Amino acid sequence: xxxxxxxxxxxxxxxxxxxxxxxxxxxxxxxxxxxxxxxxxxxxxxxxxxxxxxxxxxxxxxxxxxxxxxxxxxxxxxxxxxxxxxxxxxxxxxxxxxxxxxxxxxxxxxxxxxxxxxxxxxxxxxxxxxxxxxxxxxxxxxxxxxxxxxxxxxxxxxxxxxxxxx
Numbered sequence: 001x002x003x004x005x006x007x008x009x010x011x012x013x014x015x016x017x018x019x020x021x022x023x024x025x026x027x028x029x030x031x032x033x034x035x036x037x038x039x040x041x042x043x044x045x046x047x048x049x050x051x052x053x054x055x056x057x058x059x060x061x062x063x064x065x066x067x068x069x070x071x072x073x074x075x076x077x078x079x080x081x082x083x084x085x086x087x088x089x090x091x092x093x094x095x096x097x098x099x100x101x102x103x104x105x106x107x108x109x110x111x112x113x114x115x116x117x118x119x120x121x122x123x124x125x126x127x128x129x130x131x132x133x134x135x136x137x138x139x140x141x142x143x144x145x146x147x148x149x150x151x152x153x154x155x156x157x158x159x160x161x162x163x164x165x166x
Contacts, residue, residue: 015040023060029053 001016019036030050
């Protein structure tokens with residue numbers, strides 16, 4: 001702010017805050033910034049300063065990540081077609097190696113579970129079983145209501161007669 005204030009005459013009507021404080025110090029930043037802002041503005045709750053600082057730090061990290069990704073892409077785009085192909089082939093081999101490692105780890109895990117008598121179920125096992133679909137609302141409405149004469153359990157007509165036969 002000192003350089004802008006000293007060298008840009010168009011900014012003479014603007015108030016600059018010269019206090020030095022670091023967003024990189026999350027423990028004491030909200031308290032210090034709240035005190036600094038109180039010199040220039042109506043009171044701002046420390047909780048709001050803390051929330052604003054957290055949002056600023058998150059936005060800065062996202063901006064840094066996006067800039068790094070953009071630089072990486074620009075660097076890749078500047079390469080010759082042969083070098084791009086070599087990098088893509090290397091990335092493909094790396095992905096295939098990781099996929100094989102994951103599959104081997106999964107297979108070893110299932111082997112150990114089976115050796116200990118635990119059931120091993122995979123998505124492939126579940127896909128082989130026929131799916132039992134839940135009835136739709138239309139099917140449920142069209143189905144006949146269950147009544148005493150269509151019930152699956154027999155109903156004794158006279159419980160006293162049933163006990164006398166024993």
